[in-house]
Amino acid sequence: MGQLLTHVVVRLHPVPGFLTFRSLQKVLSLGHISTDYPLAETIVMLGFFMTVFLEQLILTFRKEKPSFIDLETFNAGSDAGSDSEYESPFMGAARSHTLYVEPHTHSHGLSVQDLSHSSPLRLLSLVFALSAHSVFEGLALGLQEDGEKVVSLFVGMAIHETLVAVALGINMARSSMPLRDSAKLAITVSTMIPLGISLGLSIESAQGVPSSVASVLLQGLAGGTFLFVTFFEILGKELEEKNDRLLKVLFLVLGYAVLASMVLLKW
Numbered sequence: 394m395g396q397l398l399t400h401v402v403v404r405l406h407p408v409p410g411f412l413t414f415r416s417l418q419k420v421l422s423l424g425h426i427s428t429d430y431p432l433a434e435t436i437v438m439l440g441f442f443m444t445v446f447l448e449q450l451i452l453t454f455r456k457e458k459p460s461f462i463d464l465e466t467f468n469a470g471s472d473a474g475s476d477s478e479y480e481s482p483f484m485g486a487a488r489s490h491t492l493y494v495e496p497h498t499h500s501h502g503l504s505v506q507d508l509s510h511s512s513p514l515r516l517l518s519l520v521f522a523l524s525a526h527s528v529f530e531g532l533a534l535g536l537q538e539d540g541e542k543v544v545s546l547f548v549g550m551a552i553h554e555t556l557v558a559v560a561l562g563i564n565m566a567r568s569s570m571p572l573r574d575s576a577k578l579a580i581t582v583s584t585m586i587p588l589g590i591s592l593g594l595s596i597e598s599a600q601g602v603p604s605s606v607a608s609v610l611l612q613g614l615a616g617g618t619f620l621f622v623t624f625f626e627i628l629g630k631e632l633e634e635k636n637d638r639l640l641k642v643l644f645l646v647l648g649y650a651v652l653a654s655m656v657l658l659k660w
Contacts, residue, residue, distance in 0.1 A: 417433050420602070420606055423602050436610060436612075436613030437613045437617045437620065438617060439617060440614035440615060440616055440617020441618070441620050441621050442617070444617060444618045445621065527582060527585035528586070528588060528589040529589060529614075529615045529618045530553075531589020531590040531593065532590070532592055533612070533615040533616075534546055534550060534589070534593065535594040536596065536612050536615070548655065550586075554586065558583075562579075565578070565579070592611075593608075596608050596611065
């Protein structure tokens with residue numbers, strides 16, 4: 394939690410997320426535009442609302458409480474003492490600690506049989522729940538121009554994604570998924586960050602006004618996504634658990650402090 398909070402609030406100031414005033418001012422100067430309107434903050438909020446819309450769109454099609462995947466990295470202890478009755482597809486939070494649960498158990502999770510006989514929409518929504526966040530993480534990294542920010546962002550992202558991968562592997566092992574299905578899921582999710590990085594680099598390397606505008610818009614949208622993920626999907630769900638509340642706050646502060654201090658280092 395702390396490292397994501399650092400990404401959003403500290404490292405990429407003055408506005409939340411990955412949109413910098415320098416990038417925005419560059420685009421405005423190309424169009425000879427001058428305004429006092431908070432365009433940077435507006436673009437970030439567009440990314441936030443886009444994430445909310447996509448989440449609710451998935452829930453509308455499913456017509457049930459979401460339970461795509463419980464990443465223990467984000468939602469440890471969710472099956473004991475949780476105060477929440479609402480779970481989001483983006484950081485998925487089944488009440489059990491398995492990606493797929495055995496049939497005939499009292500759980501909101503998706504079983505292997507459910508996925509094998511369900512509509513393609515359900516399977517795609519499961520993959521999307523993990524992939525969307527990874528694409529925006531890679532996009533944010535690829536769009537960075539500052540070398541120091543690239544290194545510090547990469548370190549935090551590497552730690553974050555390593556924990557996610559471990560949690561995903563544990564869940565797949567517990568579910569006894571077929572090896573072929575597990576490989577497909579793992580490969581799909583693992584290619585999302587490189588895809589986002591490639592997209593960001595291609596936009597940054599292009600010359601002209603369109604590429605600059607696209608870069609600013611995508612940085613802002615990525616920032617909005619991180620706002621949603623940090624404050625709604627991770628921070629809220631972690632702190633509402635009844636167990637180890639003060640310990641979680643302590644590690645939140647420690648995670649924030651460690652990565653915030655890395656900003657001061659010369660890489």
